[in-house]
Amino acid sequence: MTEVVVSVRGLSKRFKLYANPWYRVVEWLTLGRAIRHGEFWALTGVGFEVARGECLGIIGVNGAGKSTLLKILSRALYPTSGSFEVRGRLVSLLELGTGFHPELTGRQNIFQSARLLGFTADYVRERLPAILDFAQVGDFIDQPVKQYSSGMFVRLAFSLFAHVDPDVYIVDETLAVGDVFFQQKCFERFRELRKRGCTILFVSHDMEAITHLCDRAILLSGGKLVAQGDAATVVHDYFALMGRTFAPGTSAPFAVTPGAIPVALDLAHIPAEVRDKLEEGLPTTAHAATGTRATEIVGFAVSDRKGRLAWTVAPEDALQFWYLVEAKSSVPDLNIGIHFYDRRGILVYAVGSINAGIVFPELQAGERILCTMTVNMAVQPGEYTLLPQTGGLTNGHPEPGMLHDRLQSLPPVIVTAWSGRWPPFYGLARLPTDIAWSTTF
Amino acid sequence: MIVNLWRYRSFILRNAASDIRYRYAGSAAGILWHVINPLAQILIYTLVFSQLMEMRLPGSVAVGAFALYLCAGILPWTAFSDCVLRGANAFIENASYLKKLPIPEQVFVAQNAVTATISLAVSMALLFVVSLGIGGVVSPAWLGVPPVLLLFQGFGFGLGMIFSTLNVFLRDIGQALVIILQLWMWVTPIVYVEQILPAGLRALAPYNPAYPFIDALHRMVSMGAWPAAWEWPMMLAWATVTPVIGYLILRRLRPEIRDAI
Numbered sequence: 001m002t003e004v005v006v007s008v009r010g011l012s013k014r015f016k017l018y019a020n021p022w023y024r025v026v027e028w029l030t031l032g033r034a035i036r037h038g039e040f041w042a043l044t045g046v047g048f049e050v051a052r053g054e055c056l057g058i059i060g061v062n063g064a065g066k067s068t069l070l071k072i073l074s075r076a077l078y079p080t081s082g083s084f085e086v087r088g089r090l091v092s093l094l095e096l097g098t099g100f101h102p103e104l105t106g107r108q109n110i111f112q113s114a115r116l117l118g119f120t121a122d123y124v125r126e127r128l129p130a131i132l133d134f135a136q137v138g139d140f141i142d143q144p145v146k147q148y149s150s151g152m153f154v155r156l157a158f159s160l161f162a163h164v165d166p167d168v169y170i171v172d173e174t175l176a177v178g179d180v181f182f183q184q185k186c187f188e189r190f191r192e193l194r195k196r197g198c199t200i201l202f203v204s205h206d207m208e209a210i211t212h213l214c215d216r217a218i219l220l221s222g223g224k225l226v227a228q229g230d231a232a233t234v235v236h237d238y239f240a241l242m243g244r245t246f247a248p249g250t251s252a253p254f255a256v257t258p259g260a261i262p263v264a265l266d267l268a269h270i271p272a273e274v275r276d277k278l279e280e281g282l283p284t285t286a287h288a289a290t291g292t293r294a295t296e297i298v299g300f301a302v303s304d305r306k307g308r309l310a311w312t313v314a315p316e317d318a319l320q321f322w323y324l325v326e327a328k329s330s331v332p333d334l335n336i337g338i339h340f341y342d343r344r345g346i347l348v349y350a351v352g353s354i355n356a357g358i359v360f361p362e363l364q365a366g367e368r369i370l371c372t373m374t375v376n377m378a379v380q381p382g383e384y385t386l387l388p389q390t391g392g393l394t395n396g397h398p399e400p401g402m403l404h405d406r407l408q409s410l411p412p413v414i415v416t417a418w419s420g421r422w423p424p425f426y427g428l429a430r431l432p433t434d435i436a437w438s439t440t441f
Numbered sequence: 442m443i444v445n446l447w448r449y450r451s452f453i454l455r456n457a458a459s460d461i462r463y464r465y466a467g468s469a470a471g472i473l474w475h476v477i478n479p480l481a482q483i484l485i486y487t488l489v490f491s492q493l494m495e496m497r498l499p500g501s502v503a504v505g506a507f508a509l510y511l512c513a514g515i516l517p518w519t520a521f522s523d524c525v526l527r528g529a530n531a532f533i534e535n536a537s538y539l540k541k542l543p544i545p546e547q548v549f550v551a552q553n554a555v556t557a558t559i560s561l562a563v564s565m566a567l568l569f570v571v572s573l574g575i576g577g578v579v580s581p582a583w584l585g586v587p588p589v590l591l592l593f594q595g596f597g598f599g600l601g602m603i604f605s606t607l608n609v610f611l612r613d614i615g616q617a618l619v620i621i622l623q624l625w626m627w628v629t630p631i632v633y634v635e636q637i638l639p640a641g642l643r644a645l646a647p648y649n650p651a652y653p654f655i656d657a658l659h660r661m662v663s664m665g666a667w668p669a670a671w672e673w674p675m676m677l678a679w680a681t682v683t684p685v686i687g688y689l690i691l692r693r694l695r696p697e698i699r700d701a702i
Contacts, residue, residue, distance in 0.1 A: 015700050024610050075543035078696035092541075103463045115452055116542060 057217030088167025271307030299324030479564030528601015580665030599683020
């Protein structure tokens with residue numbers, strides 16, 4: 001029997017809306033007999049439970065009541081009716097950096113902030129080295145935080161939150177700030193916390209993050225709980241609610257340049273460097289903790305078109321990503337994919353073998369498959385984080401699929417600067433474009 | 442209320458300390474301004490009222506005596522008025538905390554009261570030194586000054602509690618208070634001696650809630666006498682009843698405060 005850590009019963013929140021502040025005085029003076037306000041119900045009868053060590057995703061469009069719910073749970077707002085119970089200490093990322101005083105140094109602020117959250121100075125002192133290491137603000141730690149860049153500020157603020165050990169953690173979309181490496185560190189940290197039995201309530205509009213991080217999810221709409229269940233199903237409901245359909249076959253067919261993704265590789269022609277790299281294997285820390293591990297990426301390499309190992313590429317030139325995947329159980333529907341994120345953490349491009357219409361043969365436990373993807377890096381110069389992954393289809397839901405394995409903490413690939421007179425395009429990435437002209441119109 | 446204030450004591454004290462430390466941040470003299478300001482205030486009042494306007498205490502010709510009388514009232518009044526006005530704005534100014542953290546509301550009113558009390562302690566200590574300097578009466582009655590100041594600040598905290606909640610819903614209150622406190626200062630014998638009031642008004646003076654505090658301070662600082670017997674229970678009453686009323690109002694309206702700020 002799992003222990004319930006958060007239980008919410010019939011929670012409702014009403015906001016009174018007054019057209020004129022004096023109407024409130026009228027109500028006071030008539031002892032509430034005269035009603036002069038309108039009502040807005042931000043939540044109505046919301047109820048759910050979360051077990052210890054569980055990660056619950058909370059999704060919904062803006063204004064659905066997510067923030068109100070979280071604020072009530074973190075006791076920053078009082079509910080109008082209903083009740084909730086949180087066992088143990090709750091820390092909310094909503095509070096990120098709120099206690100920070102611009103004139104105080106980073107170090108002083110860590111202590112001040114911790115005090116606000118109810119942790120003692122000794123508690124923080126014990127964890128200080130880890131906090132400082134995580135924040136990576138260097139010598140700035142003894143400078144007033146008003147001199148910090150916004151990135152440093154957020155890292156510092158988050159580092160404290162990441163190193164306290166609450167029983168329940170509320171994570172709002174604050175993670176959208178900070179560069180992608182920092183974000184990955186954060187996600188890593190959450191996984192660690194969960195392993196220790198910390199319960200997480202995770203609010204995000206990033207449905208991919210929800211499905212990968214959460215066991216279950218609830219969907220709020222207009223202040224009501226309209227769906228709850230396993231994360232993938234609820235995410236599906238969310239898209240349905242937003243009027244989007246993800247039925248298979250309605251998405252546009254993926255254009256595959258013939259030969260770009262070889263369906264069958266000629267093993268005799270694998271460059272020696274790449275073969276060595278693939279056989280070298282991967283450290284265990286390279287694998288994300290989430291994923292079913294039905295298949296595992298056992299070798300990974302990046303090369304240029306000519307098969308030389310490379311992490312740097314000229315713009316518009318291609319990189320070739322090599323995967324050596326091993327099945328741990330019988331897998332009928334393997335999907336091998338890759339994600340590219342830019343420095344701001346924006347998903348620039350993601351593609352999988354399924355998008356390309358490639359169907360791998362069914363794999364049995366212990367069987368291996370080698371796959372390469374050649375990607376034309378038609379993106380802005382800069383650093384890109386890549387997340388290679390394997391997955392399969394979730395029964396009944398083509399979106400978003402079941403994650404098997406994902407490599408993280410890889411170094412970024414670097415797209416070098418443009419050399420021509422004009423940049424080949426503006427924006428995140430080049431979309432295939434044809435331009436024609438005539439002067440006789 | 443008290444339990445929560447005690448639980449957050451280190452937060453209150455720390456914030457009050459940083460309020461004091463950073464109020465003059467960026468200026469060259471920095472924290473010294475906490476001494477310069479009240480000192481200048483003491484000197485200006487002495488100059489204007491004792492020298493230029495030649496006001497004297499009844500039955501005394503000493504120049505310093507009136508200055509002491511004046512400062513004994515005006516310095517505590519400034520702190521008291523700070524307590525009320527800044528207390529009334531405490532929730533609005535700290536909206537960013539209240540909206541995100543489960544900190545009890547009264548903590549912010551208390552923080553302002555502590556800050557004002559610390560500055561008051563500094564300026565009253567200066568006054569003590571000055572009174573030694575100008576050869577004024579320094580009697581054992583000075584021992585009664587700290588408790589009276591604390592009670593006066595307690596009263597200020599109480600009013601701050603009452604108005605902080607109401608001000609969230611009716612922001613006009615904060616503005617009106619500025620005027621009301623000025624009026625209140627002038628009807629209280631602070632910059633003048635009560636003997637100059639017409640007899641009718643003079644009989645009413647003790648009904649002014651600030652009167653026992655100011656009168657007690659006058660007696661102790663400028664006359665070397667102890668407060669009148671009736672003034673102690675009066676002061677104690679104001680310093681306990683107003684925080685309780687403030688707390689009752691807060692408790693009644695608490696759920697809506699964070700919605701409205």
